[in-house]
Amino acid sequence: MAIEQTIHDIHFEDAPNVSTSIPGxxxxxxxxxxxxxxxxxxxxxxxxxxxxxxxxxxxxxxxxxxxxxxxxxxxxxLNVGHSNPYVLDGVQDQMGELVHTVDFPTEARLELIRKLNEIAPGALPDDNRVVFGGPTGSDAIEATIKLAKYNTGGDSLIAFRGAYHGGSSGALSLTAGRKYKKDYTPLLADVHHVPYPYAVEQDRDPDEARRIAIENLRELLEDPYSGVTNPAGIWVEPIQGEGGVVVPPKGFLNDLQELASENDVPLIVDEIQTGFGRTGQWFASEWEGVTPDIMPMAKALGGIGLPLSATMYREDLDTWGPGGHVGTYRGNVPAMVAGVRAIEYIQDNxxxxxxxxxxxxxxxxxxxxxxxxxxxxxxxxxxxxxxxxxxxxxxxxxxxxxxxxxxxxxxxxxxxxxxxxxxxxxxxxxxxxxxxxxxxxxxxxxxxxxxxxxxxx
Ligand SMILES: Cc1ncc(COP(=O)(O)O)c(C=O)c1O
Structure with a gap:
């Protein structure tokens, strides 16, 4: 199906229209x-x-x-909108043919991997692999924890204050919000939260907030008495979402990438909320020209709300053997069709x-x-x-x-x-x-x- 319906053709025309007392x-x-x-x-x-x-x-x-x-x-x-007709059409056709495949190859799976490669940020195009696992963002975060630990042999996980990375145990360990985790501790051991440069909250000039955030992290990584022994990775949202749409000061992500690479620690950029055009780039890390070592994606990846997550990572980190990362629902073909079509719709429009x-x-x-x-x-x-x-x-x-x-x-x-x-x-x-x-x-x-x-x- 050609993409016929533009963004002007796909809504209820009368919205907004509240004609009862509400809730009705x-x-x-x-x-x-x-x-x-x-x-x-x-x-x-x-x-x-x-x-x-x-x-x-x-x-x-x-x-x-x-x-x-x-x-x-x-x-x-729903970056391409609820029930986007171009996406829906592909999904409905696919539903009648094949739905669940674990990780056998299908046209849709390979096409989605190719599409993700086409829109990958920084230096990742043609230097990446993509792994599918469980369908939620939290599942993708779990994959990143495993991948980072497996490749580095590290134990310590470093994340930022104000972070939200999900609700399953590993992801919740990286999440900073007390309300989400206080009844479930202890979670993963050896997780460290450092300040995110949140100038308004910290009542600071943005450059100072950035400098202090980087210095804190540098100390954690480089001071032999910082309490961190063997870091496995640094997890960051390029714009904190649940934490309050906190856009870090310009240059912060570059400094972070530099610091991570100086210390040989992978930088995991969580694009679960910011990905697929949300910020006006395919991925928010592109605003700063940063290349994630590992990049979890979910949410808008499934096009019209079909549950699908994935993790892209640098090709040299592709060290898992068969079954190194598993999950029954890692081959939902209609969701993969939806992902391809959503990317096409964004491109075409x-x-x-x-x-x-x-x-x-x-x-x-x-x-x-x-x-x-x-x-x-x-x-x-x-x-x-x-x-x-x-x-x-x-x-x-x-x-x-x-x-x-x-x-x-x-x-x-x-x-x-x-x-x-x-x-x-x-x-x-x-x-x-x-x-x-x-x-x-x-x-x-x-x-x-x-x-x-x-x-x-
Ligand atoms: C940045 C970020 N990471 C991870 C997650 C977790 O995703 P999910 O709710 O699909 O598990 C979210 C969810 O809001 C998120 O915003």
Whole structure:
């Protein structure tokens, strides 16, 4: 199938349109039933209480027929939009032919590996291998831990404060957030978290934040009394996602790569949330011209939300024997077709440029409303990965401000999400297929939410 439908053809045209009280009666019924039979761990409907019945492109329809503009894309999964027709068409055909293969070769598997090679960052094209394992981002992180340990013979894992790398035991060990891990410790032994250069939180000039972060890491690696014996790898998000869309100061990733290579320690760049065009480059490490030694990917890799993860690594690290890394679900062919088609759709529609332009427009609107409001601490991000950090006011915490903005937007048909160590960051990660006119409507709503919630000085 040729790619016929552009980003202008793939949404519910009436979104946003909220015509019932929300949650509407049908959403309320399903939410109530969910409360009765589903797990107490269910979280997302607590902040956005809707039941979803259908979704297309950058829009959703709830069980009462209300439509919404989706500004969080299933947390960075749906870069080509919900049920993208070009991707869906390939997936549906594949479903009728072959679904599960472990790791036998298929056209789709090899085509996806070739496509990943084509878009690989830095010096990785033609110098890489790709391993598939379990379907989640956390599974890919587990693979990176094994790969790094296997190749270096090292034990110590180094990660950053503010990091989120997943919820399985190894990944959770690298994750920094106390709330995720406090009930499950001890996790992996010998994990060290060093400061990420987060200038706003640290109240520092960005260059100073960068220098201090690198010095801390240098000490950990090079001081014989640092407590680290034999490092296996350094894990970093090129932009911290859950930690609050924290963009590190320019040059930090280059310094990090240099330091890792001086010390012969692999640099594992976690592109799980930032990959596949999210930041206006295929991978966020490209903004700094950095080549990861190892790069886990997931989320948008499965195109329309099919579960698929993979890890790309430098070819000389390909030392595992057969079965060196395993997992029953390492050959989901429809998900691999989806991955290929999603990459093709992004290429054909020039969505990297679109993400850069639209992200700039969104940040400009946010900066304009932030002007004269000291509770809006910072607007940041790259491409369509956007964060707005809020400060506490006399009457509300930053987290409460974000919750109030989210509620205002939800009632008017725009779905936004939060992030940050204290929940005080508004996070916008819309599908890359969001159109300019949808972005204008969404930003009108978000800007008026900020005006209503945050007093001007
Ligand atoms: C940077 C990063 N790494 C890893 C993960 C874990 O992925 P998953 O939730 O698919 O296990 C996430 C999830 O949000 C993430 O943002």
């Amino acid at each position: 009666p049908e959403s309320r019924r399903l939410l109530e039933e969910q409360k009765n039979i589903d797990s107490s761990a269910v979280a997302y409907p607590k902040n956005i209480p809707i039941a979803i019945s259908e979704a297309k492109g950058a829009t959703l329809r709830d069980a009462d027929g209300n439509t919404f503009i989706d500004m969080f894309a299933g947390i960075g999964v 020039d969505l990297l440029n679109h993400a850069r332009d639209l992200g700039q427009y969104i940040r400009d609107r946010l900066r304009a409303v932030a002007d004269g409001r000291s509770s809006v601490l910072q607007v940041r991000g790259r491409g369509l990965f956007v964060g707005v950090e809020f400060d506490d006011t006399e009457s509300k915490s930053g987290k409460e401000l974000v919750a109030a903005i989210q509620q205002h937007c939800y009632e008017r048909g725009v779905l936004v999400w939060s992030a940050g160590r204290r929940g005080s960051v508004l996070r916008l990660i819309p599908p890359l297929v969001l159109t300019r006119s949808q972005a204008e409507i969404a930003m009108d709503t978000i800007v008026s939410a900020i005006e209503e919630t945050c007093p001007s000085d």
